[in-house]
Amino acid sequence: MKRLGKVFESLRTENRKGLIAFIMGGDPDVETSTALLKALPSRGVDVIEIGMPFSDPMADGPVIQMAGQRALEAGCTLRNVLDMVVSFRKDNQDTPLVLMGYANPVYRYGVDKFALDCAEAGVDGVIIVDLPPEEDQAVREALGNQFVDMIRLITPTSDAGRLETILDGATGFLYYVSITGITGAAKAKHDKVAAHIEKIRAKTDLPIAVGFGIKTPNDAQEMSALGDAVVVGSSIVEKIAHLSGKSGKVDQGAPEMTAVLDHIGALSGALKPAA
């Protein structure tokens, strides 16, 4: 069974909600980012999303925009991000890794080569923000041939007609973008999301991860009731920003690194079922 499937299955059997943590690949530099990536599972992260830096991230707020800029300034390429995955997989075969980014770097890299290299590195899923179902066929099929999931997004604007289009061909899990807005924006209204997710549940058995606007352990706990997992990005990346300028020399014990990992520990702690 594939890693993503296993994780969501054990979340269900353990009656627990998962934490999906987002970091930008290569932020602030590839070495530090790799060290961080490797430390995440020990802090209770169930699935890791790694951003593929892009010069023009039109769905991201300032925090993640800056993270991408830091990574690009440090010279991070898509190949570097894939190498981070290779390095991670040397000692972790269980935690699913999902790459998230924009279409242009993937197309420039070559869609088939990207899919092949993802599979070889040990990537489990890919989210491409600017490839809606109408335009994702080439990438989805290339990934599918390598048994890598193309993860689709559902948003508050996805009405019944849209849902049908999105669910047709969706694999892995569904990423529910809980607000109409960009990353780093304010948290969604719980009730609105709940009502929409109920409608989605009626049409699919795929696990649902809820993301956007979730920043604190409290947010995570509150929103976790709605889906199978919550995604936290900007509030983690904001703390990673403090590692910037310390290129290559940030060891696990550095206070800035500890702050990132403690924040993540607090997020996963908030999702532990009450004993």
Added chain:
Amino acid sequence: MQNERKPPNSFRKAPDERGHFGPYGGRFVAETLMPLILEVEKAYLEARDDISFWVEFDKYAKHYIGRPSPLYHAEKASKHFGGAQIYFKRDELNHTGAHKINHCIGQILLATRMGKTRIIAETGAGQHGVATATVCALFDIPCTIFMGETDVKRQAPNVFRMKLLGAEVRSVSSGTGTLKDAMNEALRDWVTHVEDTYYLIGTVAGPHPFPMMVRDFQSIIGKELREQFQDRYGGLPDTLVACIGGGSNAMGLFYPFLDEREVKLIGVEAGGHGVESGEHAASLTGGLPGILHGMSSYFLQDENGQIKDAHSISAGLDYPGIGPEHAWLFDHKRVEYVSVPDQEALEAFQLCAKLEGIIPALEPAHAFAHVAKIAPSLPEDHHLVMNLCGRGDKDIFTVADMLGVKL
């Protein structure tokens, strides 16, 4: 993105129902925007088939914009170059001083038809921003214009104009603070305000249906030209020349002639410091296929697919991409695309002023520079029409600065 090499039977039938011009175009947007973009498409297709929509459009075109714009035989310029007969399609005489108002009237009529109550737009030179602010004043709809922080500085008069017209101008500092970043920011705003907002895109770019729709509105230029030329000289012109930023004035001029293969079409991109220098805005002659701003097209980018900054003396051409229809016409060689560097545009700007008493915008000055190159070797019975798509009042500060004159 496989290039389709086989030429289509007609170049006027694209895009297909999914907004594709061969491998270009499409709808590469975040899912949040998809329902809205489908709604814009549906509304536009309905409007397109509704005579009353075009009656309204024509009313504003005639009485507000001042169309049809004259077709002017530039006899002095023709003599000066000693070859082809040169004509200017004078869209610089439009209200607000450029062709941008054509698609602004079309889109504001659509936005009101859709019940939208807020308009956003991006702008580089400020011409599209001014035209948008103008129609928003006219239709009493609040608007927010996104403009790169670099452009806010170099196009101060247009920033002031937009404010006079009641628009909010938001300076964009993200990325490199130019037109592409203004467009990113407008898209971010749109995702955040999907319910009430219409994004009035300023060129034949963005997700479907924008490239098609803006082309349709701008085609009034080419349609008028066809009639004017037929009435006065008979037949069709031989060559059409237009400058290209995103490609709206060029598409508007070319579209009605795409299937008359005997009419030569030339698009002039901004060569900046020269295409070899890497500092230019020539997406076709110096870029690669890619995906940005909701479309598949050609973009300036590095080998990793990171978008590069464009460079041009003309803020209106300073965009690292180009409309998808141009990308498709480029691959099929139906249109010839060339580039003109800053320096030649600057010289053409001055030459046009002295020869014809018309101060052109720096954008069509690029087209005029190319006309200057090809006209001398063409025969005297060759009819060459250039789109004089904007006037140069907005550019006198930039030009004075380049010439070392203090105003």
